[in-house]
Amino acid sequence: MLDLARIRQAAARLDGIVHRTPVVTSSWLDQQLGARVFMKAECFQRAGAFKIRGAYNAIAALSPAERARGVVAWSSGNHAQAVALAARLFGVRAVIVMPKDAPATKLAATRGYGAEVVEYDRYTEDREAIARSIAARDGLAVVPAYDHYEVMAGQGTAALELVEQVADLDAILVPISGGGLIAGCATAAKAIRPTIEIYGVEPELGSDTKQSFDAGRRIEIPIPRTIADGLTVGIPGELTFPVVRALVADILLVSEAAIVEAMRTMFERVKLVVEPSGATTLAALSQHKARFAGKRVGLILSGGNVGVERFIELVSRKA
Amino acid sequence: MLDLARIRQAAARLDGIVHRTPVVTSSWLDQQLGARVFMKAECFQRAGAFKIRGAYNAIAALSPAERARGVVAWSSGNHAQAVALAARLFGVRAVIVMPKDAPATKLAATRGYGAEVVEYDRYTEDREAIARSIAARDGLAVVPAYDHYEVMAGQGTAALELVEQVADLDAILVPISGGGLIAGCATAAKAIRPTIEIYGVEPELGSDTKQSFDAGRRIEIPIPRTIADGLTVGIPGELTFPVVRALVADILLVSEAAIVEAMRTMFERVKLVVEPSGATTLAALSQHKARFAGKRVGLILSGGNVGVERFIELVSRKA
Secondary structure (H helix, E strand, O other): OOOHHHHHHHHHHHOOOOOOOOEEOOHHHHHHHOOEEEEEEHHHOHHHEOHHHHHHHHHHOOOHHHHHHOEEEEOOOHHHHHHHHHHHHHOOOEEEEEEOOOOHHHHHHHHHOOOEEEEEOOOOOOHHHHHHHHHHHHOOEEOOOOOOHHHHHHHHHHHHHHHHHOOOOOEEEEEOOOOHHHHHHHHHHHHHOOOOEEEEEEEHHHOHHHHHHHHOOOOOOOOOOOOOOOOOOOOOOOOHHHHHHHHEEEEEEEOHHHHHHHHHHHHHHHOEOOOHHHHHHHHHHHHOHHHHOOOEEEEEEOEOOOOHHHHHHHHOOOO | OOOHHHHHHHHHHHOOOOOOOOEEOOHHHHHHHOOEEEEEEHHHOHHHEOHHHHHHHHHHOOOHHHHHHOEEEEOOOHHHHHHHHHHHHHOOOEEEEEEOOOOHHHHHHHHHOOOEEEEEOOOOOOHHHHHHHHHHHHOOEEOOOOOOHHHHHHHHHHHHHHHHHOOOOOEEEEEOOOOHHHHHHHHHHHHHOOOOEEEEEEEHHHOHHHHHHHHOOOOOOOOOOOOOOOOOOOOOOOOHHHHHHHHEEEEEEEOHHHHHHHHHHHHHHHOEOOOHHHHHHHHHHHHOHHHHOOOEEEEEEOEOOOOHHHHHHHHOOOO
């Protein structure tokens, strides 16, 4: 079960390990949007994204004997580096299953944290099957990217901090991929402040959670082809979706152009580097401005892992 | 006279008006540089740079009657917007003398703060003479960019905060243009922690303070043509230079390529947008690494006013 107690336990484990990231404000942005905006800057988090919260908490929750054998995970993105870093902090083995055509920088960064990278062919092989067979063979614990209560609890500490850092928030906007971040954040924030409204944000090009939310059941779509490379899960999680249904006010969709525009605004006005997935919450606030007029709105800026060249490619696109 | 008492008085005036900007750290950077690095993120400051500290303090220090008549300043850069914003906060008139070929965004931003912009031709006209004649005609107070004790005291509050925020710093690196920022910062930091070493940073292409420092007298050079557009003063200030001579350990020079590389590192590793002038301190630490090995080093990231297009132009240059 996921509840506030579990998230507070995660917060205690993470204390002194992960950054209590700052909340950034911009009076220019407030004026433009007609709302008071509070941005939780997880781009400053260790390994560049919120993912370390869940990964570390999941490893911390293992028994000493399990942990000592090590962990395995699959990811082509921020979860890979988060598990690698968390395992290193515990001094245990980490095996990360990554597509062999993943960006060289990501493979290198994951290896840089001391993880063993097992490469697979994403067109012919099943990464989860590979990871589970390695887990069985070597007795490793699997650290899933979202469908796991300790992972969700860890991610929820981001919102726990935010509601402690900013009084009287009316709403929080959270990016959705598998749903681990929003499930944890909604659980923490609604427990502390029941009137707060939690909104999920998805790209228009990958609206599986929106469709599922409206239908009341998990709907699968083809792998989304969005620039928000952290939000390319095609179906809500089994454990996360019931939490989203129960606690989330609505799911907002954002266009690719609005995501790029939000990255540009973060750069020029807020002076922060935010990756496409992390910029979706500002994009949603801009695209759905009327709904939040006059409100105090928290935005989770989930990560900042975008290279200079990729940033240039994105902001140079024609709309 | 410039002393700690005057800087503390400035801090009291600025309290609740300007941001107490955060100090950002990066374990990756610490590892690369072999030092503990503490970055004072003035890119988050109001109007995007430290300049509001001095401008606001100078206007606050006027008598009520002087202030009511309004202020005049000349600048093509961050000081223009800072004086415009500070005057608006006091509800008084501001006239800013700006080159007519200044970037349209800067002219617009200054007007956006409610200032009257007087344009001049930088090849045929003398901006200071224009400003002083407007001052005389309308009874306005001049707010200089650096050669003024209240301006220097205001800028010094950046270092006052930094030494309060970070214990036991061994050194602080500060960009130098006219010298207002470093004069204030050196005065504050050395008064509180006499063993601290203050280093100035200049572009190799604009080393007037380095040359003056070594010669023991103010030397004028042609207007520097560096990408660090905030550091294009060709001679140290009359009031700032004696403070620099008395309190600064050395002046470090940085190459244009090192400035660009530092901007890139700030983007990819620290997730901060820093303008070329603001990136010079990280560039200096990288270029003069051995000198700071094992030390606790503060860097003033003086501002973040660089547009996306200009950033792309800079990082896309061939070295």
